[in-house]
Amino acid sequence: MDTGVNVVGSGQVSGTPDVLRVSLGVEHAAPDVASAVARVGERTDAVMAALRGLGIEESRLGTSAVNVYQDYREPDSAPAYRASHTISIETGDLTGFGELLNAAVDAAGNSLTLHGLQFDIEDKSALLVQARELAFQQAKEKATHLATLAGFSLGAVSAISETQGHFPIRAEAMAGKAAAYDSALNITPGDHTVSVSLEVHFAWGA
Template identity: 65%
Template sequence: MDTGVSVVGSGQVGAAPDVLRMRLSVEHDAADVSAAVAKVAERTDAAIAALRGQGVEASAIETSAVNVFRDYTEPGAPIRYRASHALTVTTKDLSGFGRLLTAAVGAAGNSLGLDNLQFDIEDKSELLTRARELAFQQARTKAAELAALAGYSLGSVSSISETYGAVPIRAFEASAKRTPGMAINISPGEHTVEVSLEVHFSWA
């Protein structure tokens, strides 16, 4: 068994986000399943056209879910069917959220819902490099302290394993159907990348 000490170091680096992602959904229920599907398709196309009209590229609008199901009703009530189409819209215009939401609501009406809103950083490579450096420095400091307490000298690194997570400080959930025509003020805040390293040092 290799002798030495294993420690975990962590490093966090924050930066302003440069990407905004919002998840919009279009829903409709009807007595006939084909009618529900047709109406959702019509209003989804209208919402996409409105977003494209606001300068959103076609490649930045992605279907994230499509559902068609029999809606729950009380026993004896007429059968209803619900269809939905969820879109993930990505933009680098962080101040354009209100304009995009207004355009989508205007096109899809009360069928539109805002399910999620999240800020992100498109390229995290530099942040990850800096976080790794901080994590390793912390791990080495811990290991040196433990080695001194045990009466050993710290040797070379024999293994390293890494985990990391990207944590947006601000994420939102809302519903455009509950706030028709209402301006929603949002703040990007800061996006944090965290790296944890488990490092094993041998004794000198």
Template identity: 70%
Template sequence: MSVVGSGQVRGLPDVLRVTFGVEQVAADVAAAVDAVGRLSDAVVAVLRGQGVGEGQLETSGVSVFQEYREPGTDTAYRASHTIQVETKDLTGFGALLNAAVGAVGNSLALHGLQFDIEDKSAMLVQARELAFRHATAKAEQLAGLAGYSLGSVTAIAESQRGFPMQAEAVSALGKGAYDSSLNITPGEHTVEVSLEVLFAWA
């Protein structure tokens, strides 16, 4: 008999990941790339000034493409650089945002933020235990309904999911489009494990 059990464990996040974007439009590729490079350097510099370390910053995307425009208008190219910041300071989002906006103004986009738990190993252990108990209870009930006795476990297959807390993306941030006292709420992070357990008959 094959049954599926699931277990969920909730925990408080200890990591905040923020994704910033810098975009510029110019008449040629070189100018667009050069502008984005200078603006990106400015954003990285102010983030470092906020205490963000070397290993907490990474480029998560770079693109350059020709913008679609109506026939007869000048050709333009858009370059973008996406930077992800990881911090353990869950209350420091406002300061990071203020610093980045102050550095590049309307060229900044906020693509999103995500709370997470860095080490989920203990949560996964607990979720597996809950999932196995759930599967066993279901199997015992089904076996009883069918008039059989439950035997030993012959196979187990696992799948797991994490549900990090996320916020939606915001773009085109102007210098007046943010609140220096902006507060965000981490909420809880959920880890779910599903176990497909195969039992033999006794």
């Protein structure tokens, strides 16, 4: 095993979100699978059209999941099947959530659910560079201190391992069926934090 000191440094940098990601669900139950699938498809298309009408770009709008399963019913009840689609939306308009949700509710009515929303930073590369620099600086300061305590000088770096993390602002809710939302409804994002941890091995100096 190489002699030296192994330390972990961490760095965190915060930035202002520039993208809102929303996850919506559309579902429908019917006595047979074909009807459930057909009806949920129609309502999903209606929601998609409404969102396009708000200016959501095609590349930022799509179906991310499709499910069909037997719906739970009381014993001796007629069987039913539930189909559901999950729609993923991205937008740079951080203040238009109320208008977006209203349009989806108008299009799908009681079939719509809101799975959640998340504020994020689309390009985190600059924040990662800053966090990495802070993490390495902390690791070197720790290693220098430990080397001094042990009576050694610090040598060259012989290994580095990196772990990244980020902490977007999230909110979870369920859409209240066909109830209308105030189109002025604003959810204000806080800072988004990017974190980098570095495990660094320093050899002892000559």
